[in-house]
Each structure stands twice: as C-alpha cells, then as structure tokens.
Amino acid sequence: xxxxxxxxxxxxxxxxxxxxxxxxxxxxxxxxxxxxxxxxxxxxxxxxxxxxxxxxxxxxxxxxxxxxxxxxxxxxxxxxxxxxxxxxxxxxxxxxxxxxxxxxxxxxxxxxxxxxxxxxxxxxxxxxxxxxxxxxxxxxxxxxxxxxxxxxxxxxxxx
Numbered sequence: 324x325x326x327x328x329x330x331x332x333x334x335x336x337x338x339x340x341x342x343x344x345x346x347x348x349x350x351x352x353x354x355x356x357x358x359x360x361x362x363x364x365x366x367x368x369x370x371x372x373x374x375x376x377x378x379x380x381x382x383x384x385x386x387x388x389x390x391x392x393x394x395x396x397x398x399x400x401x402x403x404x405x406x407x408x409x410x411x412x413x414x415x416x417x418x419x420x421x422x423x424x425x426x427x428x429x430x431x432x433x434x435x436x437x438x439x440x441x442x443x444x445x446x447x448x449x450x451x452x453x454x455x456x457x458x459x460x461x462x463x464x465x466x467x468x469x470x471x472x473x474x475x476x477x478x479x480x481x482x
Contacts, residue, residue: 325464331457332404338454339401342445346398350390351381353441361433367425397438400465407461411468418472428473431466438462 327335342349358365358377368380368389380386396417403410442458443450 325460325467327404327407327457327460327464330453331460334454334457335401335404335461338442338446338449338458339397341449346394347387347390349441349445350394352444353393353437354381354386354390356440357433357437360436361430364430364433396465400461404461407464410465414465414468415472415475418469419475421469422473426473428470431469435459435462435466 355377358380362377365377365380368383368386399410399413400407439455439458442454446454
C-alpha cells in the first residue's frame with residue numbers, strides 16, 4: 324500500500340478539519356456534483372422513496388444516511404493517514420459491497436472528481452495544487468483497496 328508524505332498528511336488533516344464537524348452538507352455538495360457528472364448513478368439508489376432525479380434523491384432520508392456513511396469513510400481515512408493499511412479489510416469489503424450493487428470501477432473516478440469539487444467549493448482559496456494532489460494521492464490509496472475487494476467479488480478487471 325502506498326504511503327503519503329508527512330506534508331500531504333498535514334494538508335489533508337488541516338483541510339478536512341476546516342470543513343467543520345457537520346460534514347453532511349459538504350457530502351450533499353459532493354453527491355450533487357456526482358449526479359451532474361454521471362446522472363446514471365441515480366439508478367443505483369433505490370429506496371422506499373423515489374430517487375428518480377437528483378433533488379428527490381438528495382432529500383431522501385435513506386440517501387442522507389448514505390451520505391453520512393460516505394463522509395464517515397472519508398473521516399476514517401483521514402484519521403488513519405499514518406496507518407492506512409489498517410483499513411485494508413474495511414475498504415476491501417466496501418469495494419465488494421459496491422460491486423454487489425452494480426457499481427463499476429470507473430464510477431470511482433467520478434466520485435474522486437466529485438470529492439475534489441466539494442473540497443474546492445468548500446475550501447475556496449485554501450484549495451491549492453499541493454492540497455489537491457495530497458487528496459488525489461489519498462483517494463488513490465483508498466480506491467486501490469476498494470478495487471481489490473470489488474474484483475474479489477466476481478469481476479477481476481475494471482470496466
């Protein structure tokens with residue numbers, strides 16, 4: 324598993340902390356962007372309430388619970404920057420779950436773009452090129468672990 328530099332870890336921690344304790348609104352920004360980039364991903368979210376379009380989906384209690392979980396995964400990664408390898412089993416299992424519900428590995432790229440968009444929108448001028456690169460590096464580590472689990476769940480190469 325790749326490692327992050329101490330500088331990258333500091334940039335990630337500081338930027339994540341600056342988003343505040345209530346990260347769900349930032350998650351909404353991220354998922355709003357995700358659905359703008361790839362509206363077909365809406366079909367993966369079938370809840371008791373109709374998730375036919377982004378506004379309906381984003382206001383669904385079930386979807387908000389999913390947003391909370393995603394933000395907690397990011398929190399876990401940021402909290403474990405010194406030992407990301409300890410999250411390997413968790414992230415691999417998360418990849419398996421995503422494969423089981425029909426997520427394709429190319430969607431991980433769109434999620435990454437949406438994460439960077441959210442950070443840029445939320446941090447404004449504090450969003451610098453080195454910060455962007457640090458987040459990209461961390462995200463690639465997380466996605467690598469998730470992809471290993473995704474592949475173990477039946478499909479052994481990216482689509």
